[in-house]
Amino acid sequence: MLRKKSLFVSLLSLSLVAGTAYAEDTLKVGVQAPITGSYANEGQGIDNATRLMAEQINAKGGVLGKQIEVITCDDEGTAMKAAICAKDLVNKGVKMVIGSYTSTCAEAAQATYYRAGVLQTSDGTSDTLTEHGYWTFFRNSFPNSAEATFAADYFINNKKYQRIAVLSDFSSYADGLGTAVVDAVKAAGGEVVASEKVKAGAQNFTPILTQLKSKNPDVIFYAGYYSDGGLIRAQQKALGINADFVGGDANDNPDFVKLAGPAAEGAYLINVPTPEILPYDLAKDFLNAYQAKYNMMPPSIWTLLNVDGMRAFVHAMEENQSFDTKKAADYLHTLKDYPGITGPISFAPDGNRVGSGYMAYEIQKDGSYKIVYNQ
């Protein structure tokens, strides 16, 4: 018994020694994003932007004297791959992870990062992301419930829609947003005539749209992603359904307009401001640098929100003069108005980003956006 104990103690001390002796000379930052698959466009944006930000920080001498090393894992937009990525990144010794793009993938990886004490920031808007009580998780966007409240207000008070149909898919994000919008519309006294789900990537949405047609809605709200939203809009017009189309935030992507074709004109989107219209100097500088390095604009606001999450993490470590993630999290949970690319960054104790800044846009004939409603 005694021998066992002493063996245990010696093993423990050995591992402690190993732990301290193995000091790393770089700060490892993980990117978990869909580099391939349906959301590749967004995933590559997050990866590009994180690498650019790391380059900029490294050029200024790094974080507390250490250079940032970016390690990317492709989660393909699937929960299964996300869980594998989480283990992989933790094993490679990252201190923080940027991503993923979808709530589903962020959620599938959350627990692993939490157990390893790795900070994670995601643009996932599903409310459940901050409901697990993980101190490691920070949302760099605004939750579905904020968007749902805005949508309900827009539908009922501004557009005066009588009959509202809500479509979503099975992802954490879309399901959460769809449910939140249904609840918010009901709470605001509106009528939801249909609430249905589609399978992401199914391509053929005509059966469900034909069914919606019989309910005669004034508006179809689509809570899923652009790769399906663009097709739903095109097929809606093709079927001669004259309802308005309003897409949730994840429809905000150039591919939405390409997929919908001529039907894109007149569709509405709800989202926080697009990168181009961000009024902050930080945003303008970063967009110029991004354009110079990659010869294109970031695919959407999500790219920038994720970079802001990373900037907040780095800021916390610099303020604490320590790479300790728990200390950084404690600092971040009370962070107030740290200047960000997407506006002042403040976090609530549950890891939610504080604030809201939703707007409604109408897509114009040339594919550009016009702001039509602003809270």
Added chain:
Amino acid sequence: MRLPPALKVLLIRDIMDIFLQQLVNGLTIGSMFALIALGYTMVYGVMKLINFAHGDLVAASAFVGLFIFAELFGSGTSIFIAIAVFLLSAVVIAAVGVLLERIAYRPLRTAPRLSAVVSALGASMVIQNGIMLIWGPQMKIFPDLIPQVYWDIGGVVISLIQVLIMVLSLALMIALYIFIEKTKIGTAIRASSIDQDAARLMGINVNNIIVTIFVIGTSLGAVGGLFIGLYYKGITFNMGWQYGLYAFVAAIIGGIGNIPGAMLGGVLLGLFNAFIAGYVSSTWSDAFTFILLIVILIVRPTGILGERVAEKV
């Protein structure tokens, strides 16, 4: 419900409209399934092999079509450009299909059946990742080769593309049926599917027959892939798997190895999907599709048109 007669008539008309619209939706998607299913069933008929790479060839066809259009024509739409894109893509994909047979299947012709299936799965991954490496992982937007024209026939909306898909699929299937039933090569294909050794003894070059069915099957699949691009516009490197799976189910429903069975299975599956999604729940349509598959396998394992063949010992 007491309603004024006029309103009642209107309601019945509405219900009819919805039904007919779902019928059009179902026939369109069903025609595509049928075209793709033919490739599975023809290969199975002769080689007793499920060509899992078939779905990925279908996806490749959409990308090849996109590439040919962008490289050769750039922009503009005319009936000639559309025909040229269809023919060239079909030729390219048929060539890939023949190459696939030569590399992945012919060396395994006498190997245990499982080896060939594993080889098919490997080929599927090679093609899928090949598409990704060449064209990238992003969703690509297929050009409007066919103008977007819609007709509203008494509340039922039908597009030019839908009409084209249904008419062209039907024409191709009728042509294939006549070819298989009435020509000498067709007879040779049928003979090879019954017994390869006996066919060889009758002077049929079975290798050539297998090449022929790969050419026909993959070109029909190629047309299906182009239809997917035209109809849905968004094409991704991994979409072949989904269509392949549906077409495979369609082939089994109709009776795998049976050519009219694949056509019937495809159309039935398309209609089944549309009506389940439209009247029951779109959430459950896939589940119902596979429940249908299980029921067919239990009740009639040889499929609707498949015949029970005594096992050769």
